[in-house]
Amino acid sequence: MYSAAKIHGFLHLYIGEEAVAVGVLQALTPDDAIVATYREHGQALARGVPAASLMAEMFGKANGSSRGRGGSMHIFDLARRFYGGYAIVGGGLPVAVGLALADRLSGREGRLTACFFGDGAVAEGEFHESLNLAALWELPVLFLCENNLYAMGTPIRQELAQPDISLRAESYGIPAEPVDGMDVIAVEEAARRAAIQVRRTGAPLFLELRTYRFRAHSMADPDLYRTKDEIGDWRQRDPIALLEARLREAKLIADDDVSALESDVAAELDHAVGVAEAGPFEPVEDLTKDVYGRSAQ
Amino acid sequence: MTDDQIREGVLRVLAGIVPGADLTALRPDLGLRDQLDIDSMDYLNLAIGIHEELQVDIPESAYDQLETLDDFVRYLAERTSGST
């Protein structure tokens, strides 16, 4: 759709990292809040935001999840407590801390806020300020570092003096655990354990989900900083293929199931594209709508 | 004079009467009074402006049938046809 010029601007593909979103979201309840990044359509889908509403958003249509105001980097769905895609690296972390603070102050015990961010965010001041504040005030935030080894095109070793990200969380007194982010079952297990602990203690916890994106940073990225071999090695551990192999091995699925699933996905995508194509553009007269809640100009 | 010329003429007059209004957003099929919040003084000024711009004298008895921009264009088209 991007290649067909239906989707514009930046588009950051999630291919390769699917196990992270799917595994973590399985472990959450509808009452939990989610804060994500500009690569958030994976989390949005896993949260249950309809594919059609995402596709329409990317098409810039008024039936999109943000009425076409946000695009691929800014998916919001208040009803699903999906508090959106933040496109300033690290910018979502303080907001997540605040959402958890609101739960604490209004006595909504047992809720947590799941906050996704990448390894690039770890170098930002907001990462440190937010971890410190969440730990200091013992707020129920589940920090989820999606470590795909590159901050855009810069490898983690050129980015972080201490590339062991878990150590940084522990320095704030937040328990942290690295997880194989290519294995959806491992991710779900770790996320469930973590969620239970956050709900019980009301204090933050940190998971480092080690993953890899198979495609470039965004559609604008020629991917000059990685070798084909490196990408090929990681593709050997494609989380979807990995899961399929395990399910086949356990005789939980057969060829028929796989092809049925694939045609379901294709149908859902066709439907999403159809809805997006058919959707109206927001009238230009509404350009200044929703800048303020009360008419201010 | 074409309908478009008449329409432009009326819009020019309106722009002078309601400065700052976004006339590009004006719906030609809806009433001017409500869309532009104009009162009887504005309406009179509109009639005067049209007289100056298009040399058509709209009698007061016709006011009732002139609510929308389309009404004006239709009415004026009948009265300017053949004059140029």
Added chain:
Amino acid sequence: MSVQLAGGSSRRVRLTYREAVRAGMRHALSADDRVFLMGEDVGSYGGAFAVSLGLLDEFGPERIRNTPLSESAFVGAGIGAALGGMRPIVEVMTINFSLLALDQIVNNAATLRYMSGGQLEVPLVVRMATGGGRQLAAQHAHSLEVWYAHVPGIKALAPATVEDARGMLLAALDDPDPVFIFEHATLYPLEGEVDEEPRPVDICRASVRREGGDVTLVTYGGSLAACLAAADDLADEGIEAEVVDLRTLRPLDMDTVLVSLGKTHHAAIVDEGWKTGSLAGEVSAQIMERGFDLLDWPVQRVCSAEVPIPYAKHLEDAALPSRERVAATVREMLV
């Protein structure tokens, strides 16, 4: 605080500006469980300007929250808490420090409602001290309000009176959008008389603080006093200045300015920001766009000198707009 009865039955009290902000916060904290205050040293220290002194004892540490020195995190947490249904009041010590939170303010607070297609709402109030005049030099004394007034999605208020100090805070808490309140630090000791019962004030309109027919002085915040004093001086010379307090810097109420200009045909804008790119420049541009035909003299601006605000008193005095500079500017306009 002294209490007296004035016209009618409403009890009037004398408060300082500082007490008025505190009274506003106390009223809101008592009336609404969703309201809480957070910021650096707002607890037992009582805030850098002693505005929140005593509130910790009354409302406890859950609702009067000391934060670490992490402007970005606690302003962002205010945004998150507002999204989560709270009504946070965030105190940032000074406007210079607020720059550390600019990402949260400009990229998040101002955008979330719009970018989410109207789904999200950020009813956040951020208060901060602004302005010079206390020999605090170039990292504590600037007037950067215009940077906030530049950003659609937030509202920017500059209370210049005791009544506005209290009432604007309450109005801001009633507002569904992020509201920034800039309290000029020299105003905290200012005394004024207000109704005992705190009430929100209108935050959509500018206010004519003094009427006059010869020249309109447009100002806000800490410069109001200089304008009123200059108007006194000018009155002795037979020049009647009308003083318009903008009160709200975004959205600007230009109608009040233009009505005044329709009377005086002369405008000078007094703004403690630097002249280049100032709010005074914006007001002037809007006068050109909407009130050109009213002018009998080019619009004049009295702003701070284009220097980092210096420490030494004589230099700081020379840098900031003063009563004398305002009066001299007006005299030149009325030759």
Added chain:
Amino acid sequence: MPTLGADMSVGILSSWLKKPGDTVQRGDIIAVVHTDKADVEVETFASGVIERMLVEPGSEVPVGTPLAVIRESGEAEPTAASEQEARLMISPSARELAHELGVDPAEVRGSGPGGRIQRKDVEAAAAARDPARPPPSAPRPAVAPQAPAAAPSADDRGAAMRRAIGAAMSRSKREIPHFYLGHTIDLSRAMSWLTESNVHRSVSERLLHGVLLLKAVALALRVVPELNATWQGDEVVRHDDVNIGVAIALRGGGLVAPAIRHTDELSLDELMHAFRDLVTRARRYSLRSSEISAPTITVTSLGERTVDTVFGVIFPPQVAIVGFGAVVERLWVSDGQVLPCPVVSVSLSADHRVTDGHRASAFLVALDRLLQEPEEL
């Protein structure tokens, strides 16, 4: 003013060597200019007849300022005796005022920098032209108390501008013991007369029904003159002049109520002209402060397509306000017959310190009677 050296920016015209009406040839010396360095003779670049001088001896003007207008031989168009296009230096507001007062800006001597004409110059020119009439400089509005948060005081005459109205209305409701009377008036005769009358008028001379109402109010005040008054200090001051303040809604909110002076003495045509001018200028924020402070009573009308009835709040220091609702068709009993008639609901809000229901009702009765004889208005 020609440039007589690269560093010259202004020059003083010392003297003219020619006078209006003189014929000059290109190259003739027509004036002497004083610069920092010397007195210099100025030659003309045009041939023709000097129409008029634009700069008086002794004036200092910037380089490029036209000095005189020369009508070239055989041409109708005047040209300026300068290398630049003639451009009048005048402030936008002064230009507007000159237009209003019928003063030719070219005849006005500017007192501002570079000879720029200001409002006061136009006012002086108008006064000089017509010495009987005082210059229209506005009486200064009273100064409000200087405490920043204080409301304007009760005797504040400049309170009519919109922001002050908020304070004025609160004060009004606090201080003025209002009472209200209402009456419905059959406008059949007035509206038919108006329709008939407008048929014979060109579009720019047509009357609005509001003008009839204004005139009738003005004449009814002759019957009950105590309503045409202001409350000053502790007493009521009646006014001989009837200056009706007309409440005008501004686009985008707010209102002003400037006066039409001597409303009772104006013909309907004059009144219509004044009304139209006032509305136009009010909406351009171009009112004079004298108009704002002049009203002796106010009339408010919410327009022809709105509510039936309006009860106004008195603008201090006035003591009454008359409110008209929309003109609507209602069933009306007249001479034992029920007929649809155009009617208007009129209300009077008056100050009980000044008058009472009996006198006030006489006003509404007089108003009704006047509107039954529209041809007499």
